[in-house]
Amino acid sequence: KRFVIRKIKSRKHPCFGESGLYAAEDIDKGTNLLDYAGQVRVVYGEQDMSTSSYLLTLFQHDEANLVIDIDAEGAGNEARFLNDYHGT
Numbered sequence: 001k002r003f004v005i006r007k008i009k010s011r012k013h014p015c016f017g018e019s020g021l022y023a024a025e026d027i028d029k030g031t032n033l034l035d036y037a038g039q040v041r042v043v044y045g046e047q048d049m050s051t052s053s054y055l056l057t058l059f060q061h062d063e064a065n066l067v068i069d070i071d072a073e074g075a076g077n078e079a080r081f082l083n084d085y086h087g088t
Contacts, residue, residue, distance in 0.1 A: 003034075003080070005078055021081035024043035038072030054080040 002022050008020045016075050035044070044051075044066045054072040061067075072080035 003078060005081055019081055021078055028049055033082065034077065036072065037075070038070040038076040038080070039074065041067075041069050041071050043067045057068045 004022050004024045006022060008015050008018055010016060032049050038054065038056070041050070043054075044064070046065070048067055048073065052071050052073040054076055055069045056072070057069040058065065059066070059068040070076075
C-alpha cells in the first residue's frame with residue numbers, strides 16, 4: 001500500500017481532527033501519485049453555494065460567472081486528502 005489515511009493529530013495544524021493522506025513508502029520526486037476523482041460540477045450564471053472542502057477547480061471565467069470543478073466530497077477517492085486548501 002503506497003498511502004495511508006489517518007487523522008491529523010497536531011493541534012497546530014489547521015485541519016486538526018480531519019483526515020490526511022500520508023506516504024507509506026518513499027516516493028520519488030515528480031511521481032504521479034493519484035488521479036483526482038469526484039463529481040464534475042458546472043456552475044453557470046448563478047452563485048456557487050457549495051460548502052465542499054474537496055473542490056478541484058478545472059476552469060473559472062469570472063465575467064461569464066462560470067466554474068467547472070470536480071467535487072470529491074461525496075464521490076471521490078483518497079486523492080482528496082493530498083492537498084488542503086489551508087495552504088499547509
